[in-house]
Amino acid sequence: MAEKTLNDLFLDTVKDIYFAEKQVLKALPKMARAAQSPDLKAAFEKHKLETEGHLERLTQVFELLGKPARGKTCEAIQGILAEGEEIMEEFKGSPALDAGLISSAQAVEHYEITRYGTLKTWALQLGMKDAAALFEATLGEESATDEALSVLGGSANSTAKGKRAA
Ligand SMILES: [Fe+2]
Ligand SMILES: [Fe+2]
Secondary structure (H helix, E strand, O other), X not given: OOOOOHHHHHHHHHHHHHHHHHHHHHHHHHHHHHOOOXXXXXXXXXXXXXXXXXXXXXXXXXHHHOOOOOOOOOHHHHXXXXXXXXXXXXXXXXXOHHHHHHHHHHHHHHHXXXXXXXXXXXXXXXXXXXXXXXXXXXXXXXXXXXXXXXHHHHHHHHHHOHHXXX
């Protein structure tokens, strides 16, 4: 068996996040439809457009690598999104729905942030400055989304406490 190097790990991880972003792209419209607050709906819709850009940047990374753009099943994102689906079903119509959606969405953002952080570091190690810049650009949008969700979470959490606790 050939020795695997950082190059192999790098390519595998690009495939992992490419798969993950595609799943996220499918999930965001569902989350936007489910959200009760118009601001949260708008945040999910905005991030869906950004996610299309993330996939486009990953396509550029595949080009830089001279490899076909191909995903590799990422069980982590499947698990995170499955939990989100569960919240949508179990909390449908309840005051805690938006707080649950935000917590799921933030789990997604944190997964993306950890992946892009690692990929940026590895790209620099491998002398791929252009790829590092692409990861950096996406990382900025994931972090901004995470922060925006934290702000929206403030009011969603108050709503989630319900009338009794108000
Ligand atoms: Fe993303
Ligand atoms: Fe994201």
